[in-house]
Amino acid sequence: MAGGLARRLAAPLGTVTALAAAFAAVGAVDPNEAGHYPVCPLLHLTGIYCPACGGLRSAHAVALGDLGAALTANAVAVAAYAAVAAFCARWLVRAARGRPTAGPRPRPAHWWALGGLLLVFTAVRNLPFGAGLVP
Template sequence: MTEPVARSPQHPPPAPAVRVGAARRLAPPLGTLAAVLAGFAYVGAVDPNEAGHYPVCPLLRFTGLYCPACGGLRSAYAVVHGDLGAALGANALAVLGYAAFAVFWAVWLVRAGRGLPAAGPRPRPVHWWLVGGLVLLFTVVRNLPAGSALAP
């Protein structure tokens, strides 16, 4: 027979598993969705196409160059009003970002509903470099005469 192992203060017994209710697990993704929907509702109600409602992009104002976010509010306004063509014309990268958010949010919601950790597969540094390169390429191309279709 073996004797039980004595636990030292350095090795306490494992903590019992804590069960978290579904409402508590779903609160973060649902709260995030509520905040995003509130932002889109505001932009949908206050037209960014009318001057004076939102501040002007400082990069555009002082340099005449479009930043990667220029046209993002007009794009969100068009999405709220169901005009995908206008949304893509205002800022195609923003529409891609809205779609990516929707996918990642749905995965988060499903994982939370199943009681799994919120984080799934983590992007590697190469993925972040690719995203940064895509944003930089989008910014450069939309400021060239040949890329005027990407300008807001």
């Protein structure tokens, strides 16, 4: 029975371990210091902030436990981190209980809504009145 539990937990625990290692690495190497990470090509070439700009800085702040700085760097990325954490927790619990781990599949309307949200976020953060969303 223990072998079955270990087999069921292998994928979710491996994923959580990889995510924790990624956050630890970003937490250890400050993206606010130049030269550690590549620059955003869209920002570099056009001066436009993409929806992911500030994502590494927000991950760094989350890794250090500074939620305010993380939200300032990129609020959408922080929401995505929370969603991924909730998904991983649900996956881990369902796998431990031996329940099916596949949840409901997003419908096309969900993907369109997410794309629209990211488009609006990108547009607003690049307009003068959206300066508070700039990393």
